Amino acid sequence: MVDSVILINHFNEINAATEFIADECENIALSPITRAEVLVGFDDNYLHLAVELLDQFPTLPITAIEADLAASLRRSERWRLPDAYKQLSPNLTGFISSRGM
Numbered sequence: 001m002v003d004s005v006i007l008i009n010h011f012n013e014i015n016a017a018t019e020f021i022a023d024e025c026e027n028i029a030l031s032p033i034t035r036a037e038v039l040v041g042f043d044d045n046y047l048h049l050a051v052e053l054l055d056q057f058p059t060l061p062i063t064a065i066e067a068d069l070a071a072s073l074r075r076s077e078r079w080r081l082p083d084a085y086k087q088l089s090p091n092l093t094g095f096i097s098s099r100g101m
Helices: 004-011 015-027 032-039 047-054 064-077 081-092
Strands: none
Touching: 004 015, 004 032, 004 047, 032 047, 032 081, 064 081
């Protein structure tokens, strides 16, 4: 899964993010949380642009097991739920982060 920061940077015209998306487009998937984090930054006039890009990538569901594990991490580590879910993602589906960008 790709981190929302990469997509947000793309929309903020950060060339490295745009190039990364172009190079990795076949490997990108979204969590529902990532999709929501990106869409929250758009007003109604530009929302369609974000949806158009995001719809090119599969949005993977959050299973009950993943939700339970994220809740456990939230309690034990005091992480925000999006961060807890993203921490699970490498173990469950693969993860592309913004590290090194």
